[in-house]
Amino acid sequence: MKTAGMEAVLFDMDGTLFDSEPLWDVSLAGLAARLGGELRPEIRRQVVGKNLRDTAQLLHDDLGIAADAAESAAWLLERTRQLFALGVPWRPAAQAMVESVRRRGIPTALVTSSHRVLVDEVLAQLDPGTFQVVVCGDEVSRPKPDPEAYLTAARRLGVDPRGCVALEDSVPGVASALAAGCLVVAVPEDGAALGDGHGAVVAELESVTVDGLTSLLAARLG
Template identity: 80%
Template sequence: MTTNTAAPGAGPLEAVLFDMDGTLFDSEPLWDVSLAGLAEMLGGTLSSETRRRVVGGNLRDTARIIQGDLGVEADVEESAAWLLERTRQMFALGVPWRPTAEAVVESVRRSGIPTALVTSSHRTLVDEVLTQLDPGMFDTVVCGDEVTCPKPHPEAYLTATGRLGVDPRNCVALEDSPPGIAAALGAGCLVVAVPEDGEALADGHGAVVVPLETVTVDRLISFLAARTG
């Protein structure tokens, strides 16, 4: 049985906070479809560089980046709304877990450690995912359209830890993108990055970078202890 303690002088692991897209769920291929569709609707083609730039971003910034890279002047709100609905349609068909991700969340819950889902995605997309999961898998959920300042601002993570009543300095956040890492670090969390492409985060951006399949509760506790012990 896992003991939720850290090194002498360090606080216990009070909560584990999970990003959604690309961290727990293999939803990026679904975003590929909707993002390419938006570019096509705007009269262009989504480049691989533009696709890389919008990972982890919010809808308005994503629409703005795509329009700018295509050299198109269009209504950002309309583009964002189109992207949201197309992505919702894709999510409704089913969003698969990344390998071992479900087991990681379940192991945290079995250890009695609170969990939160902290995502840049809008509530309409998150609800499509939550309907596919067992009820109560996350103690709280913070969505991108439920905060004033989305990632990379720390508001979403501070909102989650506030709801849980925990100290963000005693929490671990699992992320996969620079905006998400910046948000969690800004909130004071220890960040463990679990990108599908480890080379994409070669320098870690301030996070500990490990393969998702190696994440265990004991390892998360040890990471926190190493930082604060």
């Protein structure tokens, strides 16, 4: 039976449910090397949650080169797809969290900035129907931090975003879900990376439960 008061749980993909950031480390470092430079840790942190073109442009700017951001983004996408095809592991406790939500009959959506070709590589490794709705970064006109992706997921599920909980790990993702009206629980590996004043509840993924999310939502709705 669906949990009273909770319309749906909306999950980010990279870094939230799946430990794909190390794979992005490889592809981003590869792009930097291809451009004749190195990926600095500061730039790696800045690109978390950003779309491919903005990521490529940030790297170009940091390396001080004038290159085609679209071309670099295409290379990055294909290299990352190759890595994803080899297998993308769940983050600790993430699979159990998704399964517990599904057992309670709560609708689920995957809301990600990643392109469909990457998402399909991940979905191919999961049970069919794990997520009732999937919204990818290249399927919206305004990616995160714009709320369009989360509003689209809620609309496709037929629910009010104010009754949804979103799990995120990045600043753009948190901003997107908050702007859509969701209750946002941030589950980054390093909570300090989000900074202050983001408006999300910060928690370790291992500590998140359906009952806990229900209580947070109930308190928020009054």
